[in-house]
Amino acid sequence: MSSTLSENVQRTGFSIFDHMEDKEHEQIVVCSDPTSGLKALIAIHNTILGPALGGVRMWPYDSEEAALRDVLRLSRGMTYKASVAGLNLGGGKAVIIGNPKKDKSEALFRAFGRYVEGLAGRYITAEDVGMQVRDMEWIRMETKYVTGISTALGGSGSPSSVTAFGVYMGMKAAAKKAFGSDDLGNRKIALQGAGNVSSHLARYMHKEGATLYVTDIDSEKVDRMVRETGAVAIDIDDIYDLDVDIFSPCALGGILNEVTIPRLKCAVIAGAANNQIDDEMIHGALLMERGILYAPDYVINAGGLINVSNELEGYNRDYALEQAARIYDTMMRIFDYASTHNVPTYTASNRLAEKRLEQIGRVKSIYASQSRFSGRLGETTGRR
Numbered sequence: 001m002s003s004t005l006s007e008n009v010q011r012t013g014f015s016i017f018d019h020m021e022d023k024e025h026e027q028i029v030v031c032s033d034p035t036s037g038l039k040a041l042i043a044i045h046n047t048i049l050g051p052a053l054g055g056v057r058m059w060p061y062d063s064e065e066a067a068l069r070d071v072l073r074l075s076r077g078m079t080y081k082a083s084v085a086g087l088n089l090g091g092g093k094a095v096i097i098g099n100p101k102k103d104k105s106e107a108l109f110r111a112f113g114r115y116v117e118g119l120a121g122r123y124i125t126a127e128d129v130g131m132q133v134r135d136m137e138w139i140r141m142e143t144k145y146v147t148g149i150s151t152a153l154g155g156s157g158s159p160s161s162v163t164a165f166g167v168y169m170g171m172k173a174a175a176k177k178a179f180g181s182d183d184l185g186n187r188k189i190a191l192q193g194a195g196n197v198s199s200h201l202a203r204y205m206h207k208e209g210a211t212l213y214v215t216d217i218d219s220e221k222v223d224r225m226v227r228e229t230g231a232v233a234i235d236i237d238d239i240y241d242l243d244v245d246i247f248s249p250c251a252l253g254g255i256l257n258e259v260t261i262p263r264l265k266c267a268v269i270a271g272a273a274n275n276q277i278d279d280e281m282i283h284g285a286l287l288m289e290r291g292i293l294y295a296p297d298y299v300i301n302a303g304g305l306i307n308v309s310n311e312l313e314g315y316n317r318d319y320a321l322e323q324a325a326r327i328y329d330t331m332m333r334i335f336d337y338a339s340t341h342n343v344p345t346y347t348a349s350n351r352l353a354e355k356r357l358e359q360i361g362r363v364k365s366i367y368a369s370q371s372r373f374s375g376r377l378g379e380t381t382g383r384r
């Protein structure tokens, strides 16, 4: 049975404010609509760079505390992702507590949409795990602060191809750093997953002449990639043992851990999957020790966020691709920072994200205080 936040506060001393302070969150919105059964949390981590953009996830969390922890973690991740990608966006995320298979209704999503609308653009939502296009359309009936909508409704549609292009550019940067050349033509590359992003990515790599190896739990997807790119099909668990130049995780999170890392023979890890490293501190350092160059996941897969962020100013696919191409330079800066400071690459990207936030935050606070000052002067002068 799920436990409530107030029960947890009494039982474990769990404090919402401690959690918010710990990760420096600006705001949490608790959304409750008993008529439709909506129970949701919207977390706004940081709006220094712009409105907080992040998807809404529907998931049957075991407890409200688990939902809160998840939304705090995910929203903070969005701040870092937007910052490193050079976007004018902050970090936010929402979770709806419920079973996506049986708890969905128009009333529930419209109630959620009204909460998003109430934030007047401080939080902009998008599709995430457990959500479908139809659900987003219901949300959109109540609020304009929705991205990632279908092309038919003037949105950008599926972000997979732009994400794949960004991963391809980030992979080329990693190849340049590791092998001295960003040409993937004579590289052996292992793909974990043959889904949406991976199949677009495989086409780029195949066109350049790379030798591909692929695995997926869905054999039809593997067969299709084999037909299209001449990739070699590999058993699920054998993908970690291949003697390849690049390993590209494009399926699951948490796959880089103490069991898999010692098996890897690649020089580079560059793939689309979110949260690839099981424990950043332990396994990030282990990758560095083993001399494997890791392209931080939230940097290399930022094409999806870049794509939806484009909708805010009128979607232009060419511009989205141009922005995604910049992942190459961003990745180079991260690798250079990591080498210079002798830190794991994920630490380097976190530091660069924080640096941008600090710099822009400082500039904004200077201008804010100046404008407040000149505003007061103006008022006084006017009255006189």
Ligand code: NAD
Pocket (backbone or CB within 6 Å): 159, 160, 161, 163, 192, 193, 194, 195, 196, 197, 198, 215, 216, 217, 218, 221, 236, 250, 251, 252, 253, 272, 273, 274, 301, 302, 304, 305
């Ligand atoms: P997808 O569902 O189309 O593809 C994932 C594939 O992984 C599926 O084909 C699935 O069968 C396969 N898979 C599942 N378990 C596996 C296993 N144990 N071994 C091998 N394959 C397995 O998803 P996608 O949109 O291609 O996204 C892939 C990853 O990239 C996800 O982690 C996603 O969060 C991340 N990502 C995607 C985007 C995007 O624009 N789609 C953006 C950023 C990050």
